[in-house]
Amino acid sequence: xxxxxxxxxxxxxxxxxxxxxxxxxxxxxxxxxxxxxxxxxxxxxxxxxxxxxxxxxxxxxxxxxxxxxxxxxxxxxxxxxxxxxxxxxxxxxxxxxxxxxxxxxxxxxx
Amino acid sequence: xxxxxxxxxxxxxxxxxxxxxxxxxxxxxxxxxxxxxxxxxxxxxxxxxxxxxxxxxxxxxxxxxxxxxxxxxxxxxxxxxxxxxxxxxxxxxxxxxxxxxxxxxxxxxxxxxxxxxxxxxxxxxxxxxxxxxxxxxxxxxxxxxxxxxxxxxxxxxxxxxxxxxxxxxxxxxxxxxxxxxxxxxxxxxxxxxxxxxxxxxxxxxxxxxxxxxxxxxxxxxxxxxxxxxxxxxxxxxxxxxxxxxxxxxxxxxxxxxxxxxxxxxxxxxxxxxxxxxxxxxxxxxxxxxxxxxxxxxxxxxxxxxxxxxxxxxxxxxxxxxxxxxxxxxxxxxxxxxxxxxxxxxxxxxxxxxxxxxxxxxxxxxxxxxxxxxxxxxxxxxxxxxxxxxxxxxxxxxxxxxxxxxxxxxxxxxxxxxxxxxxxxxxxxxxxxxxxxxxxxxxxxxxxxxxxxxxxxxxxxxxxxxxxxxxxxxxxxxxxxxxxxxxxxxxxxxxxxxxxxxxxxxxxxxxxxxxxxxxxxxxxxxxx
Numbered sequence: 187x188x189x190x191x192x193x194x195x196x197x198x199x200x201x202x203x204x205x206x207x208x209x210x211x212x213x214x215x216x217x218x219x220x221x222x223x224x225x226x227x228x229x230x231x232x233x234x235x236x237x238x239x240x241x242x243x244x245x246x247x248x249x250x251x252x253x254x255x256x257x258x259x260x261x262x263x264x265x266x267x268x269x270x271x272x273x274x275x276x277x278x279x280x281x282x283x284x285x286x287x288x289x290x291x292x293x294x295x296x
Numbered sequence: 297x298x299x300x301x302x303x304x305x306x307x308x309x310x311x312x313x314x315x316x317x318x319x320x321x322x323x324x325x326x327x328x329x330x331x332x333x334x335x336x337x338x339x340x341x342x343x344x345x346x347x348x349x350x351x352x353x354x355x356x357x358x359x360x361x362x363x364x365x366x367x368x369x370x371x372x373x374x375x376x377x378x379x380x381x382x383x384x385x386x387x388x389x390x391x392x393x394x395x396x397x398x399x400x401x402x403x404x405x406x407x408x409x410x411x412x413x414x415x416x417x418x419x420x421x422x423x424x425x426x427x428x429x430x431x432x433x434x435x436x437x438x439x440x441x442x443x444x445x446x447x448x449x450x451x452x453x454x455x456x457x458x459x460x461x462x463x464x465x466x467x468x469x470x471x472x473x474x475x476x477x478x479x480x481x482x483x484x485x486x487x488x489x490x491x492x493x494x495x496x497x498x499x500x501x502x503x504x505x506x507x508x509x510x511x512x513x514x515x516x517x518x519x520x521x522x523x524x525x526x527x528x529x530x531x532x533x534x535x536x537x538x539x540x541x542x543x544x545x546x547x548x549x550x551x552x553x554x555x556x557x558x559x560x561x562x563x564x565x566x567x568x569x570x571x572x573x574x575x576x577x578x579x580x581x582x583x584x585x586x587x588x589x590x591x592x593x594x595x596x597x598x599x600x601x602x603x604x605x606x607x608x609x610x611x612x613x614x615x616x617x618x619x620x621x622x623x624x625x626x627x628x629x630x631x632x633x634x635x636x637x638x639x640x641x642x643x644x645x646x647x648x649x650x651x652x653x654x655x656x657x658x659x660x661x662x663x664x665x666x667x668x669x670x671x672x673x674x675x676x677x678x679x680x681x682x683x684x685x686x687x688x689x690x691x692x693x694x695x696x697x698x699x700x701x702x703x704x705x706x707x708x709x710x711x712x713x714x715x716x717x718x719x720x721x722x723x724x725x726x727x728x729x730x731x732x733x734x735x736x737x738x739x740x741x742x743x744x745x746x747x748x749x750x751x752x753x754x755x756x757x758x759x760x761x762x763x764x765x766x767x768x769x770x771x772x773x774x775x776x777x778x779x780x781x782x783x784x785x786x787x788x789x790x791x792x793x794x795x796x797x798x799x800x801x802x803x804x805x806x807x808x809x810x811x812x813x814x815x816x817x818x819x820x821x822x823x
Contacts, residue, residue: 200479200727201726201727246495246496246501248542250542251544255512268544293487293494293495294495294538295538295543295610295724295760296539296542296543
């Protein structure tokens with residue numbers, strides 16, 4: 187189970203999440219997004235970048251509510267909403283956006 | 297007869313939530329949830345992969361369980377094939393696969409038990425439905441015992457009280473012991489050991505998240521409502537599912553608990569050691585893992601020096617707490633004996649309501665027409681309060697105290713006979729989504745009926761798994777993902793706190809119109 191990028195082999199798990207998150211790159215994000223049927227826009231990147239920064243600091247993806255609050259500050263009230271996030275990532279921002287950001291899949295009762 | 301318009305529904309409007317499906321042999325035979333990796337297995341003390349002598353190891357383990365758990369042997373011996381359970385499983389109703397009939401699921405294991413542990417099975421196996429344990433049988437166990445949410449609805453209708461959940465737990469324990477565990481459960485238990493909770497949410501992230509929620513609460517109410525963590529000397533330790541820190545609508549329940557504690561000036565704390573109420577050790581039938589997870593709660597209570605332990609809205613956590621905690625991690629003789637231990641947050645809140653210590657403006661919940669989903673483990677394995685049926689009445693009493701519009705679903709789908717959300721018992725994983733959607737069908741049908749009859753818009757629950765499951769599957773049945781609510785979310789909306797400012801209108805919900813459910817596919821074919 188692996189992606190191919192610029193001649194490199196990048197391992198992923200059964201559901202397509204990267205096994206080693208240090209192998210993530212913007213090019214990798216494009217491949218992951220395409221797999222999810224998502225065309226990356228500036229707004230998608232805004233979310234993905236926030237997730238990566240948060241992960242870098244806390245070694246976990248944030249609660250969606252915390253993500254929405256941060257987006258409200260950078261993107262305004264309309265785009266900083268749960269519903270807007272779902273228009274960006276229809277299968278759910280927690281799982282789909284994490285995948286594109288190269289983060290592990292969130293687990294638990296969620 | 298004069299013509300008149302009426303909103304009363306006609307018989308044609310209703311579908312029977314418990315309708316029998318069309319039988320489809322082997323419909324979910326191939327449904328194979330991801331297996332645990334060696335790393336996930338080994339962290340829990342299980343072999344990394346299928347051991348060479350798996351046959352003997354499995355039979356020895358079954359023998360071990362038969363001596364340890366008398367109930368297990370009684371359940372395997374006492375079935376008379378009366379058929380009372382056959383149509384009681386939501387996964388059978390959803391998939392139509394006869395092996396999802398509880399008796400057939402039990403027989404997958406019972407047939408092997410007979411072959412190796414009964415005289416008749418040893419000598420005349422074919423006459424008594426006994427069969428050898430082969431690799432195919434092991435695979436069948438793996439697939440079908442991961443299509444049981446251990447909700448125990450079938451056992452309510454069994455005249456002998458045979459508990460399929462016990463058999464399903466034993467099967468999973470045997471599978472783990474031979475090196476064939478499930479990824480979802482075992483990876484999560486490993487995270488509890490490594491980080492402290494099912495999410496793997498580290499303490500700094502947890503603290504930052506709680507601070508963020510405190511800011512939100514202050515913005516909403518103008519009050520400094522705290523979500524304290526690791527406070528030594530606090531009176532109450534709140535142990536809640538980690539989903540309450542990140543998921544929707546769980547967070548709103550957490551904020552509700554905080555407001556209740558704030559309202560009476562209670563001294564309380566969360567713990568980073570026991571930052572998880574859930575105990576997946578039960579789902580995999582592993583006493584050792586269940587005990588290890590439970591001991592974290594004891595450790596936290598001792599380290600913080602609390603007087604009481606209160607559990608948040610989590611179904612199976614309440615079963616482990618109510619039924620097993622003292623055996624697993626007791627004695628809790630260091631707690632204040634004046635309080636019931638452990639206590640459910642609903643008991644805590646209802647007690648305050650009864651004493652008149654909480655005040656509500658019910659009209660703040662007028663945008664909701666509510667019903668309540670009884671979570672399986674709370675309904676059938678525990679109690680609340682000091683009267684029989686308290687686990688049914690107390691959450692409903694809280695809802696009626698905080699909302700003007702409450703309507704129950706059909707009697708045979710609630711309380712003791714409640715139908716499962718479809719995601720319990722370690723099945724709340726994306727790779728079982730098709731099964732989850734199908735398994736939710738009886739509950740969703742019952743909900744559609746009260747939607748038609750009473751205009752019900754929302755359903756409340758007291759279990760993290762139920763809430764996440766419904767948020768995911770409700771859209772498949774014509775509802776919105778936010779039509780599922782936490783019970784303490786309704787408390788949070790309606791509670792009147794001294795000095796709090798008036799709530800602002802939440803525009804997101806004002807324009808909400810109950811959607812019309814799409815035409816339903818025939819049973820057994822829901823996508």
